[in-house]
Amino acid sequence: MPKIPENTMAPRELQPGQRCEVWIASVTGERELVFTTRDVLLEAPNWTRDGAAFILNGAGKLWRFEVGSRTISQVPLTGVPDLNNDHVLAPDGTGIYLSANDGHIYRAALGGGAATRLTDDDGYFHFLHGVSPDGDELAYVGIEAGDFAQPGRLMIIPAGGGDATLLNVDGHCDGPEYAPDGDWLYFNTEAFTSSPGHAQLSRLRTSDGGAPDQPALEQLLTSDTVDWFPHLAPDGRWASYIRFPGGTVGHPADLPVDVVLVSTGDWTTPLHCWPLFGGQGTLNVNSWSPDSTRFAYVAYPVG
Template sequence: MVRTLQPGQCCEVWTASVTGESSLVFRTEDMLLEAPNWTLDGRALILNGDGSLWRLDLAAGALTEVPLTGVPALNNDHVLDPDGSGIFLSGDDGHIYRAPLAGGQATRITDDDGSLHFLHGVSPDGGRLAYVDIAAGDFARPGRLRTIASAGGPPENVEVGQGHCDGPEYSADGIWLYLNTESFTTAPGHAQLARVRPDGSQFERLLDSGTVDWFPHLSPDGRLASYLRFPAGTRGHPADLPVEVVLVSTNDWATPLHTWPVFGGQGTLNVSSWSPDSRLFAYVAYPLDAGRGA
């Protein structure tokens, strides 16, 4: 389903520095943008909005549509191919696609296997994708962690317990998948951060918190991570509530280095938004006071 702004709501794209500063780089009352990816040249962010893909030139502050064919309306699960020439996308039909980042014809990767497929990670060599599988399209069932060759083929299960999981993303060396999971608790919706080897071994919790923690994203150099912190008791990753974007060292997940309060949630930080030099990352806010100006 394509998301839209509420009456009186605006969309703000921000960048955050690892030293704690933040900068508003784009603001619109016309379209709800989500889930920024940073291009490998450091010049632009790639976001989805109105079911399409958009490029935000950071120097000019200009937003232009990436012209794609052969894809349905897009959701907020998209990651760049490590070679910088392409992008992997999730469509609202529940399938995963690859398309040229400059625009063009998309190619479907996943088969009609009865499941919905929600992309989140690509291996450093571009050869494999990590995604969440919703069996029979039934969201009452826990999401399953799976990987698949980026050229398509049979998927492989990665066992991470019985609870719902989401946001699987490869580390820069490809030896870990980072994710959020409800497998450590019986409290409904209490997602916590974890990691696992791609073969399903060494499944381990990274953080034991009272909040609901989603979408861990490691910096390209592996030293830092961002994630999204929802209030205790939250179920899923809903939109339009007070959340916090959190920055931590990967040596100490329990001690935030910086936090940024945001009105948002869904769309704010669904996919990795790190700059290639590991100095900045991007996120999106959706304040309801659109008349205040920038």
């Protein structure tokens, strides 16, 4: 298949009068504003395994925000193009997997240094979202030829690179993430509806990857909103996701959305909701603290 041209996407920037806010929300319902900037549009926090920091992207770079001191610094990476907001931490706590704007997935040390490309020129853009708890597999969304009019395809690949496996789920899919026990993949999909863009939360057993013709999907809740990016806490008891207004197509930026907390025993009953102005970049990747009591998200208010 043809090689996809490099650097076909540009890093997002703040609008005039817009600011970026990083928040911490608690399972008890409180939230705290921990960082504000008008200089760079930060996205998609990952909470480090030691609980000390968030890893975010912004301006095509990788950033580390220290939770204790409330300071931020750039992570020095080499050998990788501008980054997007799809990045996940390796289970060993020392590495990070990164999606870049050339459509490929890379791995680097969490402290910085040279990055290694993992994906081949197979004709797809690769948008990373999950790594298995044992560190052996990556789950990502493949967009054929970088054409965003095409549906996102659910795919898995060995963590060291190699041949990808397609899971044949109907409709557009995004955000595949492994459960803490590794038994499930959680993601959003349009498989349950004929309405364009009406994503709903779902899961499938990872063992169904051995039967990719038609994996058995479980819909987690039925709603009139457009629901994206389910993220489970490390203890498996809680989950967060982002809720877009009904009729939204995709997961755009700059509109009123809700960040939602649920118990994984009952996805239909929100425990807490935090309304904000945001969307794209707010909660694209897992941002739970290692003790499962808090998670981070980003808002982009204007004015």
